Amino acid sequence: MLNxxxxxxxxxxxxxxxxxxxxxxxxxxxxEQQSQLLEVGWNNTNSARTDIERNLNCCGFRxxxxxxxxxSDCFRSHQCQPxxxxxxxxxxxxxxxxxxxxxxxxxxxxxxxxxxxxxxNQKDPRANPSAxx
Numbered sequence: 001m002l003n004x005x006x007x008x009x010x011x012x013x014x015x016x017x018x019x020x021x022x023x024x025x026x027x028x029x030x031x032e033q034q035s036q037l038l039e040v041g042w043n044n045t046n047s048a049r050t051d052i053e054r055n056l057n058c059c060g061f062r063x064x065x066x067x068x069x070x071x072s073d074c075f076r077s078h079q080c081q082p083x084x085x086x087x088x089x090x091x092x093x094x095x096x097x098x099x100x101x102x103x104x105x106x107x108x109x110x111x112x113x114x115x116x117x118x119x120x121n122q123k124d125p126r127a128n129p130s131a132x133x
Contacts, residue, residue: 005119008116009113009116012109012112012113013110016106016109016110016113019109020102022102023099023102023103024099025099026098026099026102027095027096029095034088034095035084038087038091039061039084042061052087053070053071056072057073057080058072058081058086059074059080060080061082061083062082063082064080064081066078
């Protein structure tokens with residue numbers, strides 16, 4: 001029993017560290033870093049680009065170029081807006097939300113680590129009291 005509690009405590013502590021790091025990274029990204037990451041993602045994928053353009057009804061990342069092919073409905077009328085401001089708005093909201101939720105649950109995990117550490121040496125009340133350990 002003692003060995004399982006110790007393993008559980010170590011694994012939960014490692015999950016806490018990873019989750020705290022990821023949530024702090026989500027909350028620490030500023031607009032410029034977020035924009036750079038989105039642009040790298042936009043330039044490195046074609047399938048997601050067409051899905052984004054079709055779903056958000058936008059064309060291009062920073063500027064709308066009527067000479068490029070776009071799968072959006074607004075492309076027929078050539079009255080499209082670029083996708084970057086729309087994506088940045090959504091990603092900013094998602095990063096704040098995910099960072100906050102991750103931060104909340106990481107602190108509940110550290111509570112689990114503390115409780116496991118606190119009660120790790122208790123004996124099982126169902127065990128034979130005359131048995132050694």
